[in-house]
Amino acid sequence: MKWEETDFYRFRNDGKRVRFFRYVDFLKEKYGERIQKLTVLTHMTCPNRDGSKGVGGCIYCNNDSFAPPAHLREMTVGDQVERGIVALRRRYVKAKKFLVYLQAYSNTYESLPVLEKIYSEALAHPEVIGLAIGTRPDCLDERKMDYLKELNQQYDITIELGIESFSDECLRRINRGHDVATSLWALEELDKRDIPVCAHLIAGLPGDSRANFLESAKQVNQLPIHFLKLHQLHVVRDTKLFEEFLEDPFPLFEKEEYFDLIAHFLEDLNPSIVIQRLFGEAPEHLIVAPLWEKNLSELLYQFSLFQEERDSFQGKNFSK
Ligand code: SF4
Numbered sequence: 001m002k003w004e005e006t007d008f009y010r011f012r013n014d015g016k017r018v019r020f021f022r023y024v025d026f027l028k029e030k031y032g033e034r035i036q037k038l039t040v041l042t043h044m045t046c047p048n049r050d051g052s053k054g055v056g057g058c059i060y061c062n063n064d065s066f067a068p069p070a071h072l073r074e075m076t077v078g079d080q081v082e083r084g085i086v087a088l089r090r091r092y093v094k095a096k097k098f099l100v101y102l103q104a105y106s107n108t109y110e111s112l113p114v115l116e117k118i119y120s121e122a123l124a125h126p127e128v129i130g131l132a133i134g135t136r137p138d139c140l141d142e143r144k145m146d147y148l149k150e151l152n153q154q155y156d157i158t159i160e161l162g163i164e165s166f167s168d169e170c171l172r173r174i175n176r177g178h179d180v181a182t183s184l185w186a187l188e189e190l191d192k193r194d195i196p197v198c199a200h201l202i203a204g205l206p207g208d209s210r211a212n213f214l215e216s217a218k219q220v221n222q223l224p225i226h227f228l229k230l231h232q233l234h235v236v237r238d239t240k241l242f243e244e245f246l247e248d249p250f251p252l253f254e255k256e257e258y259f260d261l262i263a264h265f266l267e268d269l270n271p272s273i274v275i276q277r278l279f280g281e282a283p284e285h286l287i288v289a290p291l292w293e294k295n296l297s298e299l300l301y302q303f304s305l306f307q308e309e310r311d312s313f314q315g316k317n318f319s320k
Contacts, residue, residue: 012161038099038128041103047139058164058174059240077213078124078125081124082120084098084247100131100132106139123155136161136162158196158197158227160197161186161197163201166215167180197225200231202280203233204233204258228269236286266314267313267315269315
């Protein structure tokens with residue numbers, strides 16, 4: 001299942017080329033109004049942290065770098081949604097509908113009855129239109145996916161799947177605790193149930209090469225992946241990667257080097273795949289390296305100039 005390919009997304013009304021298929025444009029086109037994502041913490045954990053698959057987690061993971069602020073952590077999911085909507089409405093006056101994003105840890109890592117309760121709570125607010133559920137491929141099973149299929153009839157459900165790499169060697173090196181075959185299995189089962197997937201990939205992982213990462217664009221094209229989040233490897237405090245970095249500092253992407261990599265990646269990518277993210281972020285007090293601009297809009301602007309100078313755009317080298 002892929003959204004229809006169309007030239008509509010390649011040119012704007014003023015005739016300028018669209019350099020990549022932005023999520024914000026996809027949402028506007030699909031809903032005809034501004035949709036805001038609202039991040040909520042579900043208090044689930046992760047099999048790579050609680051000992052069932054491993055302890056300590058993936059070597060780069062510090063969930064504090066993407067969890068909501070501490071004062072929200074004691075609140076129920078329903079209260080976080082209520083409060084989050086009030087805050088977002090103040091900030092984005094045009095936001096009328098909301099997608100609840102279950103981001104930190106693995107948000108299908110509970111029994112089905114517990115998941116049903118948490119998801120229902122998140123969806124109870126009348127202005128919530130769906131869920132983006134972040135999880136690992138090994139935290140899905142057929143019963144859970146059947147339930148998600150049902151839920152997807154009524155709401156917009158997307159699974160944000162941490163694939164991270166299409167190399168088993170790389171996954172082992174980062175202590176991911178699952179292999180590529182498990183990701184492929186989850187993608188196939190979600191596709192059978194028509195559940196859209198946003199795949200997460202990290203560029204610059206230890207043991208990964210530029211060629212390897214670029215090859216993953218071609219793999220994504222062959223798979224039932226509808227949205228993509230790309231992320232440069234960065235080192236944050238209180239992680240195994242941080243310890244390795246202190247002991248023996250290794251090179252990370254320079255900004256221009258990463259621009260060049262993702263521009264090439266996008267050129268090979270099917271233009272109908274929607275890009276939800278191109279740059280990873282972490283709070284200032286946690287990030288150690290690389291230290292680029294803190295402002296995401298500024299980074300995106302610089303990247304758009306980079307693409308323009310090279311006449312680079314998503315799908316430039318894509319052929320079916
Ligand atoms: S990155 Fe995700 S899967 Fe890995 S340890 Fe952290 S929460 Fe678990």
